[in-house]
Amino acid sequence: MTIASIRLFRQWQPFRDGTYRCSGGRSAEGFDSTIVEIIARDGTTGYGEMAPLGSFYDPAFAEGARAAMRELAPKLIGEPSAGIEAINRRMDLLLKGHPYAKSAIDMALWDLAGRRCGLSLATMTGGAEGDSVPLYRSLAQAAPDAMAARAQKYVAEGYRRLQVKIGLDVREDIGRLEAVRAATPSDTVIFCDANGSWGTADTRQFLLATRSMDYTLEQPCATYEENLAIRHTCDRPLILDETIDGIDALLRALADSLVDGITIKLARVGGLTKARLIRDVAAARNLKITIEDTGGAQIDTAAYSGLMLSTPAGLRQHTVDFQNWVTVSNARADFRVANGSMGLPDGPGLGLEVDPVAFGEPIFVCAA
Incomplete structure (x- = not known):
């Protein structure tokens, strides 16, 4: 079953215990998360998430991730959703480096595969x-x-x-x-x-x-x-x-x-x-x-x-x-x-119930 559509959502996640500080005086107030939704042609849906710790922790930052996802997503429409290894190779071919931007897409594909076959990620x-x-x-x-x-x-x-x-x-x-x-x-x-x-x-x-x-x-x-x-x-x-x-x-x-x-x-x-x-x-x-x-x-x-x-x-x-x-x-x-x-939650894939309506309007949409 091929990928029919990909949507991106943004969610700001404030820290429960206030400012998070680590070495060098670097700090963050929360996670700036990007959530990926992938829908296959049979309607099966999978979700992935990527949230960097500010722009100082790893070679990654939230807007960079979203820009790279917008670059990749249209080129994955029509690809077999179960071919996770093949899609990873395709993402590496289309976009050199930037592994953090590929992580949420890969995660959503695993969730989708698990939901389709009825098996948990573990x-x-x-x-x-x-x-x-x-x-x-x-x-x-x-x-x-x-x-x-x-x-x-x-x-x-x-x-x-x-x-x-x-x-x-x-x-x-x-x-x-x-x-x-x-x-x-x-x-x-x-x-x-x-x-x-x-x-x-x-x-x-x-x-x-x-x-x-x-x-x-x-x-x-x-x-x-x-x-x-x-x-x-x-x-x-x-x-x-x-x-x-x-x-x-x-x-x-x-x-x-x-x-x-x-x-x-x-x-x-x-x-x-x-x-x-x-x-x-x-x-x-x-x-x-x-x-x-x-x-x-x-x-x-x-x-x-x-x-x-x-x-x-x-x-x-x-x-x-x-x-x-x-x-x-x-x-x-x-x-x-x-x-x-x-x-861990029971259920296929990641075992979650995700309601994308709670995220508000998507920040990016592409479809066949």
Whole structure:
């Protein structure tokens, strides 16, 4: 069945907990989301979503994504909707780079395929292991006591895994970690994420000062070479996030014995199809795996969580419940969040009930 029409919608998603701050003083007030609707000739519909964290986090920004989607969409009308790999190759041929703009289209095609065959995304991408995925909650940068208080709030809400945002002054970041560690139960899993803001000297200083503490270090330096340089002095698990922008980056990291785990973000790598390939290679090498995205609400959460649910249970690190980060919704879904984990909605595809009327008028429409 071929693609009959594609529509784009925009949704502003304010953060529930106010301004989100990360390294370098960068901040955002919410996600500027683009939602893609793809309708096949038989009337089956699929939805995808892409929402960058401002224009500073990844090589992506909302208006750029929408411009690229407008470029791609008319050229996909009439293509077989079930040929997801082929459509990915066609998008790469028609538009060099810009994987973030292709992610929501790819996601909508998976949703459409699942709805047509009556299977969930987790089933289609390998088969669900269990019925829930572990969650973490991110602590945006603030004063140590404020971050400790926020950590206690999240623990009280049931989260057992926390991501401490670091990457500013090293001495202050040491204080941030110490405050959060002291304020939370000993079994709380702590990740320290610098978002690539440090050099090798800062990273070594942080590692030396926190050697007695239990945490996992995530993306301390921006470049591959810097992270490789500190690997031999890093005596705790090292996770790469921003560096993992495709399968080639993972293969290089494996060859250099650089990583203990990776974070895969759908928009960064180009969607579910390419994320699945990276996931499968990482799993074959027994790496710890996080699958999430740069932002969004129910649609995006259902997509990356579905792929996470079909990841071998023993290799899952955690994911994030973005639908609880924001004050608006874009689908009806039963995400069962409790005791630090999240169950996924039942149903084919992404398992969601999406009402496009709630988004208002589309910002772009193309059809056969």
